[in-house]
Amino acid sequence: MKLVQIYRCLCDETRLRILYLLTKGPLCVCHFQDILTLPQVAVSKHLAYLRANGLVTAQRHGKWMIYQLPEKAPPELDLQLRCLQDCAQTNPIFREDLKRLKKIGCECEWVEEAVGGKSCNK
Amino acid sequence: MKLVQIYRCLCDETRLRILYLLTKGPLCVCHFQDILTLPQVAVSKHLAYLRANGLVTAQRHGKWMIYQLPEKAPPELDLQLRCLQDCAQTNPIFREDLKRLKKIGCECEWVEEAVGGKSCNK
DNA sequence: ACAACATATTCCTAATAAAGTATATGTTTA
DNA sequence: TAAACATATACTTTATTAGGAATATGTTGT
Numbered sequence: 001m002k003l004v005q006i007y008r009c010l011c012d013e014t015r016l017r018i019l020y021l022l023t024k025g026p027l028c029v030c031h032f033q034d035i036l037t038l039p040q041v042a043v044s045k046h047l048a049y050l051r052a053n054g055l056v057t058a059q060r061h062g063k064w065m066i067y068q069l070p071e072k073a074p075p076e077l078d079l080q081l082r083c084l085q086d087c088a089q090t091n092p093i094f095r096e097d098l099k100r101l102k103k104i105g106c107e108c109e110w111v112e113e114a115v116g117g118k119s120c121n122k
Numbered sequence: 123m124k125l126v127q128i129y130r131c132l133c134d135e136t137r138l139r140i141l142y143l144l145t146k147g148p149l150c151v152c153h154f155q156d157i158l159t160l161p162q163v164a165v166s167k168h169l170a171y172l173r174a175n176g177l178v179t180a181q182r183h184g185k186w187m188i189y190q191l192p193e194k195a196p197p198e199l200d201l202q203l204r205c206l207q208d209c210a211q212t213n214p215i216f217r218e219d220l221k222r223l224k225k226i227g228c229e230c231e232w233v234e235e236a237v238g239g240k241s242c243n244k
Numbered sequence: 245a246c247a248a249c250a251t252a253t254t255c256c257t258a259a260t261a262a263a264g265t266a267t268a269t270g271t272t273t274a
Numbered sequence: 275t276a277a278a279c280a281t282a283t284a285c286t287t288t289a290t291t292a293g294g295a296a297t298a299t300g301t302t303g304t
Contacts, residue, residue, distance in 0.1 A: 003209050004135050011129035012262085029281060042263070044282060049261095063271050063280050076209060083201050087125050134292085151251060164293070166252060185250050185301050 009053050015046050017097055020088050023081055026068035035100040131175050137168050139219055142210050148190035157222040
């Protein structure tokens with residue numbers, strides 16, 4: 001069942017944090033590592049899980065893999081993402097993540113340049 | 123994290139079916155058994171899981187345990203329940219369950235009598 | 245008090261998922 | 275081509291979950 005698949009993806013805190021960050025725009029694996037402060041393998045595996053279930057898409061840009069939410073997400077997913085953004089407002093974990101995301105965003109125009117495949121701001 | 127807890131409950135098909143049925147009104151264990159055609163122990167354990175996580179409440183009425191959704195569900199849950207009802211409309215599994223629920227509902231006024239603790243219509 | 249019934253819990257086993265280590269793949273740059 | 279970098283995958287171990295069998299608890303009716 002499609003719905004169960006989505007919920008399976010959502011029932012892990014790390015994956016929720018990843019998805020929430022992606023509602024703000026595309027990101028590469030190394031940024032997730034920095035923001036979530038988790039080892040590369042953990043991030044990579046959760047992203048693979050989300051990707052395998054169609055909750056995110058990925059594109060290679062040079063050395064970097066850029067992950068993003070699907071352009072036209074199915075309504076069930078769309079609803080969850082909006083729910084996530086609501087909940088994130090009052091949840092310290094998500095708020096901290098957002099803070100770190102913004103810090104990175106200020107240091108470069110990663111998100112804007114992502115499509116052009118320029119570079120990662122590490 | 124609260125949200126993860128909810129999603130953990132939702133990422134099992136049987137529990138989704140249970141929750142969907144409960145959006146139509148309170149039910150006792152034996153009705154779940156009949157509608158879902160699952161063994162008593164399976165139903166009972168899933169209900170216990172949902173209850174432990176606060177997604178359902180239970181009251182004893184004579185021999186029967188009546189499960190229902192909490193009167194004032196937190197907004198995160200409320201949203202999911204509405205999502206569930208949406209998805210259920212096009213999903214054959216849920217539709218079959220609903221059909222069986224209605225069949226039972228026609229044979230007695232269980233739902234209405236539940237609060238009064240009359241009896242189960244077995 | 246006992247039998248019948250409805251439900252819950254315990255115990256065991258099998259399946260699934262999470263986390264870590266090591267290694268492999270693909271890309272860029274020197 | 276080799277080194278450095280970013281990411282993915284394989285493998286192993288551990289933890290969590292689901293399912294079934296048996297049993298326990300609580301309730302009703304005799």
